[in-house]
Amino acid sequence: MLNRQGRPTAPQAHGVSDPAAGMGDQAARLQGDDTRARGSSAGTHPTFTGNKALAQIEPLLFEIGRYDTTGVDLDEPEDFKPRLGGLERKEPIGLPGLSEPETMRHYVRLSQQNYGIDTGLFPLGSCTMKHNARLNERMARLPGFSDVHPLQPVSTVQGALELMNELGRYLITLTNMTAVALSPKAGAHGELCGMMAIKAAIEAKGEGKTRNVVLVPDSAHGTNPATAALIGFKVKPVPAREDGWVHVEDVKERLGPDVAAIMLTNPNTCGLFEPQVAEIAKAIHDAGAYFYCDGANFNAIVGKAKPGDLGVDAMHINLHKTFSTPHGGGGPGSGPVVLSERLAAFAPVPFVRAGKDGSFELVEQNNEAGGTAAPFGRMTAFHGQMGMYVRALSYMLSHGSDGMKQASEDAVLNANYIRAGLADLMSLPFGNKPCMHEVLFDDAWLKDTGVTTLDVAKAMIDEGYHPMTMYFPLVVHGAMLIEPTESESKASLDLFIATLRDLAMAAKNGDRERFTGAPYHAPRRRLDETRAARNPVLKWTPPAPVAEAAE
Amino acid sequence: MRYLPLSDTDRSEMLARIGVKHVDELFADVPKSLLLKEPVDLPRRKGELEVERILSRMSAKNIPASSVPFFVGAGAYKHHVPATVDHLIQRSEFLTSYTPYQPEIAQGTLQYLFEFQTQVAALTGMEVANASMYDGSTGTGEAVLMAHRVTKRRKAVLSGGLHPHYADVVRTLSEMSSDEVVTMAPDVDAAEDILSQIDDSTSCVVVQSPDVFGNVRDLKPIADKAHQHGALLIAVFTEAVSLGLLKSPGSMGADIVVGEGQSIGNALNFGGPYVGLFATQSKFIRQMPGRLCGETVDADGNRGFVLTLSTREQHIRRDKATSNICTNSGLCSLAFTIHMTLLGEKGLTRLARINHANAVKLADQLASVKGVEVLNKTFFNEFTVKLAKPAAEVVERLVEKGVLAGVPVSRLLPGAGLDNLLLVASTEVNTDDDRAALCAALKEVL
Numbered sequence: 001m002l003n004r005q006g007r008p009t010a011p012q013a014h015g016v017s018d019p020a021a022g023m024g025d026q027a028a029r030l031q032g033d034d035t036r037a038r039g040s041s042a043g044t045h046p047t048f049t050g051n052k053a054l055a056q057i058e059p060l061l062f063e064i065g066r067y068d069t070t071g072v073d074l075d076e077p078e079d080f081k082p083r084l085g086g087l088e089r090k091e092p093i094g095l096p097g098l099s100e101p102e103t104m105r106h107y108v109r110l111s112q113q114n115y116g117i118d119t120g121l122f123p124l125g126s127c128t129m130k131h132n133a134r135l136n137e138r139m140a141r142l143p144g145f146s147d148v149h150p151l152q153p154v155s156t157v158q159g160a161l162e163l164m165n166e167l168g169r170y171l172i173t174l175t176n177m178t179a180v181a182l183s184p185k186a187g188a189h190g191e192l193c194g195m196m197a198i199k200a201a202i203e204a205k206g207e208g209k210t211r212n213v214v215l216v217p218d219s220a221h222g223t224n225p226a227t228a229a230l231i232g233f234k235v236k237p238v239p240a241r242e243d244g245w246v247h248v249e250d251v252k253e254r255l256g257p258d259v260a261a262i263m264l265t266n267p268n269t270c271g272l273f274e275p276q277v278a279e280i281a282k283a284i285h286d287a288g289a290y291f292y293c294d295g296a297n298f299n300a301i302v303g304k305a306k307p308g309d310l311g312v313d314a315m316h317i318n319l320h321k322t323f324s325t326p327h328g329g330g331g332p333g334s335g336p337v338v339l340s341e342r343l344a345a346f347a348p349v350p351f352v353r354a355g356k357d358g359s360f361e362l363v364e365q366n367n368e369a370g371g372t373a374a375p376f377g378r379m380t381a382f383h384g385q386m387g388m389y390v391r392a393l394s395y396m397l398s399h400g401s402d403g404m405k406q407a408s409e410d411a412v413l414n415a416n417y418i419r420a421g422l423a424d425l426m427s428l429p430f431g432n433k434p435c436m437h438e439v440l441f442d443d444a445w446l447k448d449t450g451v452t453t454l455d456v457a458k459a460m461i462d463e464g465y466h467p468m469t470m471y472f473p474l475v476v477h478g479a480m481l482i483e484p485t486e487s488e489s490k491a492s493l494d495l496f497i498a499t500l501r502d503l504a505m506a507a508k509n510g511d512r513e514r515f516t517g518a519p520y521h522a523p524r525r526r527l528d529e530t531r532a533a534r535n536p537v538l539k540w541t542p543p544a545p546v547a548e549a550a551e
Numbered sequence: 552m553r554y555l556p557l558s559d560t561d562r563s564e565m566l567a568r569i570g571v572k573h574v575d576e577l578f579a580d581v582p583k584s585l586l587l588k589e590p591v592d593l594p595r596r597k598g599e600l601e602v603e604r605i606l607s608r609m610s611a612k613n614i615p616a617s618s619v620p621f622f623v624g625a626g627a628y629k630h631h632v633p634a635t636v637d638h639l640i641q642r643s644e645f646l647t648s649y650t651p652y653q654p655e656i657a658q659g660t661l662q663y664l665f666e667f668q669t670q671v672a673a674l675t676g677m678e679v680a681n682a683s684m685y686d687g688s689t690g691t692g693e694a695v696l697m698a699h700r701v702t703k704r705r706k707a708v709l710s711g712g713l714h715p716h717y718a719d720v721v722r723t724l725s726e727m728s729s730d731e732v733v734t735m736a737p738d739v740d741a742a743e744d745i746l747s748q749i750d751d752s753t754s755c756v757v758v759q760s761p762d763v764f765g766n767v768r769d770l771k772p773i774a775d776k777a778h779q780h781g782a783l784l785i786a787v788f789t790e791a792v793s794l795g796l797l798k799s800p801g802s803m804g805a806d807i808v809v810g811e812g813q814s815i816g817n818a819l820n821f822g823g824p825y826v827g828l829f830a831t832q833s834k835f836i837r838q839m840p841g842r843l844c845g846e847t848v849d850a851d852g853n854r855g856f857v858l859t860l861s862t863r864e865q866h867i868r869r870d871k872a873t874s875n876i877c878t879n880s881g882l883c884s885l886a887f888t889i890h891m892t893l894l895g896e897k898g899l900t901r902l903a904r905i906n907h908a909n910a911v912k913l914a915d916q917l918a919s920v921k922g923v924e925v926l927n928k929t930f931f932n933e934f935t936v937k938l939a940k941p942a943a944e945v946v947e948r949l950v951e952k953g954v955l956a957g958v959p960v961s962r963l964l965p966g967a968g969l970d971n972l973l974l975v976a977s978t979e980v981n982t983d984d985d986r987a988a989l990c991a992a993l994k995e996v997l
Contacts, residue, residue, distance in 0.1 A: 061666045061892055070898030072633060074979070077908035084907070085767050085929035087798050089900075094673040097895015100635055107639045107663070107889055114659035116647035124649055131554055132647050135599050141637075144610025149623040150822030151958045152614070153950055159612030160821050166609075173593055185685035185823065186878040188865070196727050226865035226875035230696075231727040235870040273580035304578060309585045320878065328640075328882030329660035330650035330842070332685070332824030348723070365965055377723030381626055381688035381716035381811075382822025390606065397605060400596035403552040405587075409574045410557050413565055416577050420569045434569075434577045458655070467653055472866070489556035490565065517850070522655035525850035529654075532847035532859040536836065538679045539669035 055523065058109040062540040065096025071103050113523040114329070115466050121488060121496055125438045125469035125481025126221070126269055128299045128321035130411075135398065136324065136391035145390050150382035154362050160386065161360035165352045167393045171317060171338055174404070176308030179344035181337045181351065183384035187296060188223040190316025190335025191263075193348060193379050195227055197314055197339060198261050198290045200346040200376035211260040211289070217246050219270055219473040224263040224294060233260060240475040244270035244430035244440075248279040255287040265294035266310070267301065267436040269473040270429075271415065271481065281311025290314065290343070298322045299485070300412055300437035303405030313340040319385070323392035334388035349375045350383050410486035411437040414493060418482055421497035425504040429476045437485070443478025451507045453478040455515035458526060462519045463499050552596055614955065616819060620985035622913075624933045624976025625763065625958040626687070626714050626789040627822065628814045630902075631980055636816050636889045640882055650842075650878065654857045655849075660881065661856035664844040667888040674794045674891075675786075675808040676801025677830035681841040682858075683884040684827025684876065687811030688717045691757065691787055692724045693840040693874055694809045694829065698755035698783045699730060700838045700873065701806075706731040707755050708748045711738030712762025714789055715963040721757065737960075737967050739926060739935060741766035746776045753780055755807075759787040760800070763963070765930035765974065767797060774804025783807060791815050791828065791887075792978075793931040795903030807831045816890030817883050826883035837863060840874030902979060906932035910977040913986050917975070920990050922997030926972075933976035935960070939997050942973040952992040 050057045082088065098106060115122070122129035140146060148157050168180040181197075184190035195214070202211045214228040217238040225235045236259075238250050246264060262284050266274045274280070284291045293307055293315040299322045301307075307315050319325045319334040327333075339347055350364045362383070366375045399407060412435075419439040423432045427444035443453045457467030457480075469481040484493060506514050519525065557565075562574070571577060578586055597605075616629045623629070640646065644659060651657030651664075664682045671680035684690035695707045707725065709718050709732060718734055725732045735743050741762060749756055756777050760768035774784040786800035788810035800808040812826040813819075831839060837860065845859035865872040894902060910932040918925045922939035938945055942959035949956040960972035977986070 058662070060662065062669065065892065065895065067896050070895045070901075071635070071893035072898045072902070074898060074901045074905060076901060077905050080908045080911050082907060083911055083914075083927070083929050084797060084931065085769070087767050087769060087929075089794075089796060089798050091802070093795070093799075093896050093899070095670060095891060095894075095896040095899060097898055098892050100633075100893065103635060103889065103893050104639070106892070107645075108642065110659040110662055111639075111642040111644040112659065113656075113662070114644035114648045115653070115656040116644045118643035118647045122649070127649060129647075129649060133554060135602060137641060137646075139603070139606045142607060142610035143615035143617065144613035146818045146820055147615035147617050147629075148613045148821045149616055149621075149629065149819045149955075150627055151625050151962060152616075152623050152955050153946055155947065156614040156950055156955065157821065159609040162612065163606070163609050170593060173591055185689060186876075188875045188877045189685060189689070192875060196723070199727055221877075222865035222867070222869045222872070223875050223877050225870035226868070226872040229870035229872075230875050231724075232729055273578070275580040275582075278582055278585070301578075301581070303591055304587055305581050305585050306587070306591075310582075326646045326882070327649050327878075329645055329648045329657070329885065330881030331683070331878040332826075332880045332883055333878035334824075364962070368965075377726065378716065378719040379689075379723070380686060380720060380823075381714065385823040386821035387818075387824050394602055394606060397594070397597050397602045398554070398599070399552060401590035401593040403555070403596040405590045406552060406555060410555055410562075412577050413557070413562060413569075413574055416569045417565045434571070434579060436577075457653070461653065461656055466649075466656065486555055486557075490561040492556075519655050523658050524655045524853060524855040527654045527849045527855045527857050528847045529857050529859065532845040532857045533862075536843070536859060537846040538665075538836070538843055538859075539672050540665070 056109045056112070058106060060540055061106065062096055065098050067096055069097040069099060071098055071100040120464055120466065121484065121492055122466040123468045123482045123484050124466060125483040126296055127469065128483060128485055129327065130324050130485040131487040132324055132326045133395065133398065136394040139394045140387045140390040145386060158360055161352050161362060163393060164389055165354055165360055167389045168352065170393065170396050171336055174302055174306065175315065175338045176306035177338035178341045179339045179347050181339065181347045182389065183348065183350065183379045184316065184335040184337055185380055185385060186331060186333030187316055187318040187335045188227060189379060190337045191223055191227040191294065192230065193337045194292050194314035194316055195231060195261070196376050197343045197346040198292060199231060201290065201343055202260055204374065210257060213258045214260055215251065215254055215262040217264060219268055219475045220263060220265055221269065221294060221296060228263065244272050245276065246274055246280065248276045248283055251280050252283050255283060255289065259287060259289045261290040261292050263292045263294060265297060267297040270476070271435040271438040271440045272430065273436055277310045285311065296321060297437065300408055302408045303401060304408050308340065313343050319388045319392040324395045325388045325391040332385060332388065334385035345372050345374050346376045348377055348379050407486045414484040414486060414488055415439045417493055418484060418497060422500055425501055438481055438483035440476060441480040442476045445504065446478065446507060449507045450512045451515040453480055455518065456480065456503060458518035459503055459515045462521045465496065465499065620954045620988040621980070622957045622975045622977060622989060623955050625963065625974050626716065626811060627819055628790055628976060628978055629819060629980055630792065630814050630978050632816055632818060632890060633893055635893060636886050639889050640886050645882065645885055651858060654855060658855060661844050663885055663888055665846065665856050667884050668844060670888060670891050671828045672830055674799070675828070675830040676799025677808050678833040679836055680828065680830035681839055682844050683880040684829050684841055685880055686823065686825040686827045687787065687789055687809065688720045690809040690827030690829050691717045692720045694785045694807045695721050695725065695755060695757065697807060697838050697840060697873070698785060701835055702754045702781060702783060704752055704754035706733065706752050707757060708733045708745065708753055709735060710745055710758040710762070711735035711743050712741060712764060712766060712768065713757055713759045713787060714763045717787065737964055737969060739764050739969070739972065741768055745773060749776050749780050749782055751780050753782040755783040755785050757785045757787060759789065761790060761793055761931045761933065765927050765934040767929040767931060770800060770803035770805060778804070785809060790931060792903050792906055795899040796907055797931065812887045816886035824880060824883050826880040826887055836860065838873060839863065841876050841879060905979045909979065909981050910934065913975065913977045916986055916990050920993050923993060932978055933974060936973050936975055938971050938973055941970045945973065945996055948996045949992050954989055954992045956989060
């Protein structure tokens with residue numbers, strides 16, 4: 001039976017003759033007895049539409065849209081002579097439209113299939129999914145910020161430049177660094193900016209040909225080695241030790257005249273502060289190299305310690321993590337980079353300069369930089385993520401120096417509270433010692449249960465939680481990285497801990513089914529990623545004519 | 552502090568449960584001398600009202616596009632965005648969700664990304680599109696790197712009609728990677744001989760249409776020449792609305808199409824966040840940068856979507872990845888796709904015709920102003936005029952008269968001897984009164 005959108009209501013009639021065809025072992029297992037035993041929730045009390053009350057199936061835009069429909073009222077212009085040089089489009093484009101009410105419903109229904117911070121606890125390690133205050137949204141939409149053009153005269157955007165200058169001052173003060181490059185568009189772009197500044201500094205010293213190695217600990221985010229490689233550095237790994245820390249001896253062993261920099265995350269991705277960071281910085285500097293710090297985990301130490309005091313030369317700051325600009329389902333981010341005195345001169349254009357008379361100017365060209373400045377170039381068109389700057393400054397103004405310090409302390413306290421609540425049932429790879437704002441478990445506690453880290457993550461979905469970061473960092477087997485952030489109440493943490501305890505007991509007591517078939521209650525059951533990669537379908541194409549499809 | 556749920560009692564109880572007396576014991580690995588005792592030297596916490604006052608004061612010092620006759624373009628365009636768009640992108644489940652790594656509870660994001668990819672592919676005339684880049688300029692940098700991977704060559708040729716910021720981004724990236732870049736001289740009237748620059752060592756040719764001076768370019772001959780030499784054509788656009796009226800880059804032979812999507816659904820935002828559109832042919836997908844959303848089925852056989860081909864990406868491949876990009880422009884791509892859904896083919900093509908019609912009207916009116924010469928033979932919604940005086944000066948004088956007239960070419964290309972050239976854009980937001988105000992103000996100043 002087909003519903004009004006031409007979609008089958010019963011899963012088995014989906015038109016996929018054999019869902020298990022081409023699937024990997026894991027997917028095949030999902031089709032097995034475990035799944036059937038628990039049963040598909042769609043199997044009971046089927047509905048005509050396939051909807052289940054508030055859980056609505058929403059077809060693709062291309063299945064419900066119409067080529068002659070528009071949700072925007074525009075008047076056709078009067079006749080005129082086009083000046084397109086005969087390059088007018090002659091073929092239809094293939095873009096269906098919807099009326100306004102249909103558009104509203106399409107996207108509201110889609111939104112209801114998503115989990116967000118406002119839905120519940122979002123303990124995604126290294127991602128800092130904290131509360132997104134709506135004040136920040138309101139501020140970013142003030143017309144003086146949202147409705148100004150990047151290239152309108154500088155005299156007409158003095159308030160926007162003032163905001164950028166103020167944001168920069170806050171970031172420099174919190175980090176005790178010398179300069180800031182605001183323009184990078186996200187964390188990885190910030191890494192690129194910092195590494196480009198380092199490369200420029202090395203070239204300025206005439207060592208560009210010889211210093212071409214970047215040390216990257218195995219526990220680093222994948223963006224670190226990818227960034228270094230992008231601009232021609234060779235990546236040399238620094239292995240992890242059993243205690244989760246990077247040791248200064250291991251760094252020293254790899255140092256030499258060929259080393260340009262180290263890219264170190266601190267606090268690191270194991271949720272630990274690097275106790276030897278100052279010694280590592282000194283060793284790096286003594287060897288004539290630079291210290292790039294990945295600032296993804298800055299939320300643990302804002303207002304508690306200043307990266308500049310630790311010897312950092314460059315660090316990107318994810319405004320979309322630490323300073324709560326919304327993640328938006330994968331961006332936009334913003335990745336300003338703070339620079340030490342050794343690198344400040346190489347900051348890219350554009351940057352804001354405060355004049356003596358209280359006005360601001362925008363330096364947009366390398367040769368306008370003046371003084372000893374030697375910008376390495378330009379990261380992006382225009383001036384960066386203004387919309388994110390406003391939100392981040394609104395966050396900082398609201399918290400103040402006292403609130404930011406408190407937020408870091410609460411973030412660390414919450415993570416340790418989870419550690420204390422789960423240490424007896426789940427396994428801590430580096431022992432039961434204090435962590436920073438995220439706590440890392442491995443999968444040793446799942447040994448012989450037949451349950452994997454992935455299964456635990458999916459079972460958490462059924463319990464109403466977003467899973468933690470899984471299988472990262474790579475240095476720990478079956479990693480589960482939990483970052484609650486400061487936005488969670490004690491009651492919320494207590495329920496979360498109780499839930500994970502219940503899951504841990506279930507796994508240990510042999511209730512595999514609860515895990516291996518999960519999620520049972522999400523808008524979709526487990527999705528076949530192998531199939532998606534093996535035969536990529538990356539856009540909608542019109543269905544084959546009915547006669548063909550029936551064969 | 553209104554954002555922090557813990558009370559002091561909670562904190563004490565939690566510290567006791569953890570087994571420490573003071574929170575600083577949890578920071579024991581931070582060198583003691585470096586652990587800050589007091590809050591840093593910045594103002595203390597503020598209520599909503601106070602924050603609103605501070606930021607509103609800054610906002611009020613700027614002149615918003617909607618408040619004056621406005622003709623500024625050069626890579627970012629003032630368009631009307633329907634109220635529905637901004638409402639929908641602020642739905643909690645879109646706004647506060649993460650990159651859809653857990654597809655079972657992120658089908659909302661994944662389905663709109665699949666729809667977005669389909670729309671971008673259709674608009675550019677290409678076979679596949681990714682789930683977005685940061686913006687057009689960084690996307691162009693990535694396109695050049697991708698072309699180098701595909702062709703195993705390291706030389707890019709940049710047209711003199713490419714937005715100078717885009718060219719700067721490509722040059723910065725290429726210099727750092729020791730790749731070669733040939734940059735053509737600024738090409739005001741689309742007369743450059745780019746074909747002669749293409750040879751067997753060329754990886755890619757980067758050509759923008761409409762170009763930064765507004766000219767509409769025929770990409771076909773460039774694509775043909777590039778293909779003869781085993782090079783790729785990267786077609787760039789900065790005004791996505793133009794694709795509603797112009798031949799698609801794909802139909803003219805482009806191998807990679809990259810552009811700025813801000814015009815559809817996104818506010819000016821003083822330059823960001825925007826959304827980079829990136830499309831190519833299927834045979835190149837494994838060399839593409841960025842995220843891709845693909846269709847699959849779940850364990851019950853129901854259709855669903857996942858991020859796919861992630862073996863190209865940094866979190867799997869590390870230093871062998873096709874790009875270091877991680878977070879992209881999710882919410883801006885949502886704004887794009889919602890606005891595009893509202894427009895549909897009918898609305899988009901009409902919007903494009905209105906833009907072109909307004910620009911034609913403006914060009915005709917400006918041509919009759921003494922001291923103004925319209926240089927373009929072809930254009931979409933933006934063109935170059937030559938003024939009797941330096942454009943930067945004229946633009947400042949026009950600010951005093953309450954008109955934002957455009958972008959002086961000298962701002963983008965200082966020292967190029969193009970000081971009297973002004974880029975003027977006209978979209979659907981401009982009225983007859985706006986155009987009359989611009990012409991009248993120019994008459995007074997020139």
